[in-house]
Amino acid sequence: xxxxxxxxxxxxxxxxxxxxxxxxxxxALKSNRLIEDARVVAALEAPEDVTTDGRAVFVADGARVLxxxxxxxxxxxxxxxxxxxxxCMPDGGFAIAIEGKEIRVEGGAHHGRQWxxxxxxxxxxVNAITVGRSGRLLVTDGSRERSYGQWKHDLMGLGHSGRVxxxxxxxxxxxxxxxxxxxxxxxxxxxxELWVSESxxxxxxxxxxxxxxxxxAVTDALPGYPSRIAPASDGGAWLTCFALRTxxxxxxxxxxxxxxxxxxxxxxxxxxxxALNSGNTFLEPMQGAQLKMxxxxxxxxxxxxxxxVVRLDERGLVRYSLHSRFDGKNHGIAAAAAxxxxxxxxxxGNRRLLALDIASAQRELVG
Amino acid sequence: MTGPxxxxxxxxxxxxxxPAIDSIxxxxxxxxxxxxxGENGAxxxxxxxxxxxxxxxxxGEMRIDGKPVEPQTPNDxxxxxxxxxxxxxxxxxxxxxxxxxxLGQEKYFNRLRGIYIAAQQxxxxxxxxxxxxxxxxxxxxxxxxxxxxxxxxxxxxxVIIFDEPTASLxxxxxxxxxxxxYSLKARGVSVIFxxxxxxxALQVSDRITVLRDGKSIVTDLASxxxxxxxxxxxxxxxxxxxxxxxxxxxxxxxxxxxxxxxxLRMAAMVKNNSLSVFAGQVTGVxxxxxxxxxxTFKVVAGVIKRDFMHGGEVLLHGRPIRYFVPASxxxxxxxxxxxxxKVEGFFETKSIADNIYLGLLAKLRGRRPLFRRSEAAETGExxxxxxNVRAIGKEVKAIELSGGNQQKxxxxxxxxxxxxxIIFDEPTRGVDVGxxxxxxxxxxxxxxxxxxxVVISSYLPEVMAISDRILVQRMGKxxxxxxxxxxxxxxxxxAAIH
Numbered sequence: 108x109x110x111x112x113x114x115x116x117x118x119x120x121x122x123x124x125x126x127x128x129x130x131x132x133x134x135a136l137k138s139n140r141l142i143e144d145a146r147v148v149a150a151l152e153a154p155e156d157v158t159t160d161g162r163a164v165f166v167a168d169g170a171r172v173l174x175x176x177x178x179x180x181x182x183x184x185x186x187x188x189x190x191x192x193x194x195c196m197p198d199g200g201f202a203i204a205i206e207g208k209e210i211r212v213e214g215g216a217h218h219g220r221q222w223x224x225x226x227x228x229x230x231x232x233v234n235a236i237t238v239g240r241s242g243r244l245l246v247t248d249g250s251r252e253r254s255y256g257q258w259k260h261d262l263m264g265l266g267h268s269g270r271v272x273x274x275x276x277x278x279x280x281x282x283x284x285x286x287x288x289x290x291x292x293x294x295x296x297x298x299x300e301l302w303v304s305e306s307x308x309x310x311x312x313x314x315x316x317x318x319x320x321x322x323x324a325v326t327d328a329l330p331g332y333p334s335r336i337a338p339a340s341d342g343g344a345w346l347t348c349f350a351l352r353t354x355x356x357x358x359x360x361x362x363x364x365x366x367x368x369x370x371x372x373x374x375x376x377x378x379x380x381x382a383l384n385s386g387n388t389f390l391e392p393m394q395g396a397q398l399k400m401x402x403x404x405x406x407x408x409x410x411x412x413x414x415x416v417v418r419l420d421e422r423g424l425v426r427y428s429l430h431s432r433f434d435g436k437n438h439g440i441a442a443a444a445a446x447x448x449x450x451x452x453x454x455x456g457n458r459r460l461l462a463l464d465i466a467s468a469q470r471e472l473v474g
Numbered sequence: 475m476t477g478p479x480x481x482x483x484x485x486x487x488x489x490x491x492x493p494a495i496d497s498i499x500x501x502x503x504x505x506x507x508x509x510x511x512g513e514n515g516a517x518x519x520x521x522x523x524x525x526x527x528x529x530x531x532x533x534g535e536m537r538i539d540g541k542p543v544e545p546q547t548p549n550d551x552x553x554x555x556x557x558x559x560x561x562x563x564x565x566x567x568x569x570x571x572x573x574x575x576x577l578g579q580e581k582y583f584n585r586l587r588g589i590y591i592a593a594q595q596x597x598x599x600x601x602x603x604x605x606x607x608x609x610x611x612x613x614x615x616x617x618x619x620x621x622x623x624x625x626x627x628x629x630x631x632x633v634i635i636f637d638e639p640t641a642s643l644x645x646x647x648x649x650x651x652x653x654x655x656y657s658l659k660a661r662g663v664s665v666i667f668x669x670x671x672x673x674x675a676l677q678v679s680d681r682i683t684v685l686r687d688g689k690s691i692v693t694d695l696a697s698x699x700x701x702x703x704x705x706x707x708x709x710x711x712x713x714x715x716x717x718x719x720x721x722x723x724x725x726x727x728x729x730x731x732x733x734x735x736x737x738l739r740m741a742a743m744v745k746n747n748s749l750s751v752f753a754g755q756v757t758g759v760x761x762x763x764x765x766x767x768x769x770t771f772k773v774v775a776g777v778i779k780r781d782f783m784h785g786g787e788v789l790l791h792g793r794p795i796r797y798f799v800p801a802s803x804x805x806x807x808x809x810x811x812x813x814x815x816k817v818e819g820f821f822e823t824k825s826i827a828d829n830i831y832l833g834l835l836a837k838l839r840g841r842r843p844l845f846r847r848s849e850a851a852e853t854g855e856x857x858x859x860x861x862n863v864r865a866i867g868k869e870v871k872a873i874e875l876s877g878g879n880q881q882k883x884x885x886x887x888x889x890x891x892x893x894x895x896i897i898f899d900e901p902t903r904g905v906d907v908g909x910x911x912x913x914x915x916x917x918x919x920x921x922x923x924x925x926x927x928v929v930i931s932s933y934l935p936e937v938m939a940i941s942d943r944i945l946v947q948r949m950g951k952x953x954x955x956x957x958x959x960x961x962x963x964x965x966x967x968x969a970a971i972h
Binding site: 123126128130134324354 | 724725727728729730731734736737748749750752782783784785786787789792794796943945952955957959
């Protein structure tokens with residue numbers, strides 16, 4: 108009763124959850140153009156994930172696994188369905204998630220190993236695989252209810268059925284580490300901890316003690332929706348954010364009747380929801396808005412898509428960030444992999460593989 | 475050649491036997507602008523207060539037009555033609571600007587409208603953009619200072635003493651003020667100008683007197699001085715030529731986000747403002763007067779309230795906060811060091827030790843129901859030493875301290891609460907170069923210890939010298955952020971104005 112009254116009060120006064128505020132891009136998150144200015148390695152058909160074994164870079168593009176050879180991409184494997192996550196195994200081969208529902212090991216010592224469920228828990232939207240130090244696979248499954256391609260539906264439906272699994276290729280076993288997450292999207296070992304992105308809660312959480320301890324935020328109040336996490340060579344991690352939070356979307360997320368009707372009547376690409384790219388059609392929401400300032404009507408539109416990668420240190424603190432701003436094109440950064448001095452990024456928004464020099468970015472941003 | 479308009483001969487003032495000024499000889503010629511400079515505690519304020527009748531001399535004499543005088547009260551001094559504009563405003567906050575201007579000059583029958591019209595005309599003649607009908611408590615520090623200056627000019631004083639008159643003025647307001655000084659000089663009015671901004675003293679003065687430790691060190695034509703010579707005479711040691719001269723070569727790494735302000739709104743002053751403050755860094759906030767910097771951080775510290783409806787969010791360590799009184803913020807580890815130390819910073823009739831201990835009691839949230847004298851004395855002594863407060867003893871009343879030492883007391887009162895987030899609002903306003911260095915060193919030390927430090931300053935060189943990151947605020951919101959390495963004065967000022 109008290110909670111209900113408190114909620115009504117907040118809605119009336121625009122406070123608490125109803126304040127509809129978004130953290131600002133400042134400090135280490137101050138925007139720049141480094142992703143927009145990054146070198147375009149290749150234009151792809153449907154890039155999804157990028158990974159490395161420390162020597163070469165591999166990209167999941169539709170149903171294909173491509174290896175970067177110089178500036179050329181060559182196919183090294185083809186799957187039966189679209190790849191939704193890719194990881195290099197330490198003893199050669201790959202761990203591949205197909206259509207988000209099945210994980211297979213292709214090549215290497217555990218070739219042929221496959222999982223589609225752990226006990227009664229069937230996979231539904233596997234979106235990231237990471238290989239741990241002991242050779243275990245850390246798998247995030249975004250939603251039990253929506254498929255991988257329907258991530259927007261999960262957000263607009265306030266989904267919270269994300270799960271984290273640990274798979275052991277040696278014996279084919281596995282177990283669930285956490286569930287009920289607000290879209291788990293990417294995991295990474297950091298020291299003795301396991302970091303997991305929880306996209307709809309805009310934070311990275313720590314699963315300590317094998318997932319038994321209570322969840323704690325490693326880095327919270329991100330201005331974007333975090334996705335895959337890749338370890339950085341000198342400690343910490345690269346965290347990609349595939350879209351940006353805006354007050355408009357936050358507002359819509361607090362309006363259930365509007366959302367239900369929007370989802371029922373409008374095509375998903377035209378929803379007031381985060382997007383991987385924008386500027387494709389005038390039917391996109393609010394692209395023709397205007398704002399009156401100081402008596403002058405100015406064209407304006409809330410950002411629809413963005414490109415963001417965050418460099419976290421060992422403690423999960425943001426050291427610096429790389430951006431492609433609203434006026435850019437390299438949006439929807441879904442995966443990152445550092446190989447040598449180069450950071451490779453998958454920009455799903457305009458289907459590109461990008462590369463940028465880590466040392467020069469670091470020099471520019473933190474001196 | 476006429477004699478001095480005002481003269482002090484072997485002027486000495488002792489407090490409890492300790493000389494605040496010691497055998498000072500000083501002369502002020504008619505129509506002269508004479509600057510007095512010196513570190514905090516050098517005796518500038520005591521000397522000028524003696525001239526203005528605020529404190530009597532222990533020995534020595536004062537002469538006006540060659541005649542010995544002994545003003546016992548400021549009113550006596552005013553009748554003799556000596557007016558003082560104090561460092562901290564002495565206006566009545568509940569009265570309007572016009573009422574303050576004519577305070578003490580009331581007639582038997584006062585027509586408010588007549589007073590407003592006269593005040594309006596007078597303020598316009600000075601080119602001061604102040605509404606005569608506005609209540610003084612609602613004015614910012616700069617406008618209060620302008621009213622103080624206008625009041626002194628209105629009283630037709632022949633000698634006007636300005637104690638740090640430009641500390642709270644914008645560059646444009648300063649220009650008006652200097653024009654005003656020149657017009658006073660042209661009318662034969664003598665001006666004593668006390669300022670810690672040495673460039674200003676060099677710019678406007680005919681002569682400069684440097685005081686140190688209560689003694690007059692040197693008096694000479696301004697044209698014979700440069701900054702280095704003044705600083706050398708002031709501190710008597712080899713201080714760096716400018717405390718603001720060094721640019722940062724490296725910045726501290728960003729720690730955890732301690733404070734996140736999101737879409738904050740507060741009346742017309744703060745408009746949809748968003749910013750973050752991180753542990754282990756000094757976040758400088760620059761903006762012109764009226765840009766909403768102080769108001770933003772006063773909301774954070776619970777001094778004023780944000781809009782009742784849709785006022786935005788303030789998160790401390792990710793937890794939403796909304797304070798109704800500053801004490802709640804203090805308990806959560808937020809300390810706000812005010813820009814207006816006399817009104818909001820300390821209890822002027824209480825001792826240094828009591829003031830600092832009261833800061834501690836605010837933190838302890840009623841867990842100290844009794845005021846423990848011994849603990850207060852210990853606490854006071856500790857902080858007097860730690861911050862190098864120059865006072866005869868811990869029992870000295872705060873009002874009797876120089877501006878810089880008062881500021882140190884206000885800072886000690888905040889630091890005794892062991893805050894995690896410390897907001898310094900104009901921390902070196904009205905503070906001498908020696909104390910500025912000490913306060914800056916203290917601020918840097920706090921950041922090095924991992925505290926989140928905010929420094930709000932209107933003085934660009936200060937912001938540039940001390941900050942790891944600089945937020946520029948304009949028209950109620952942060953419009954730009956620079957790291958200390960990329961910032962230049964031109965860039966920051968451009969963002970603040972355009």
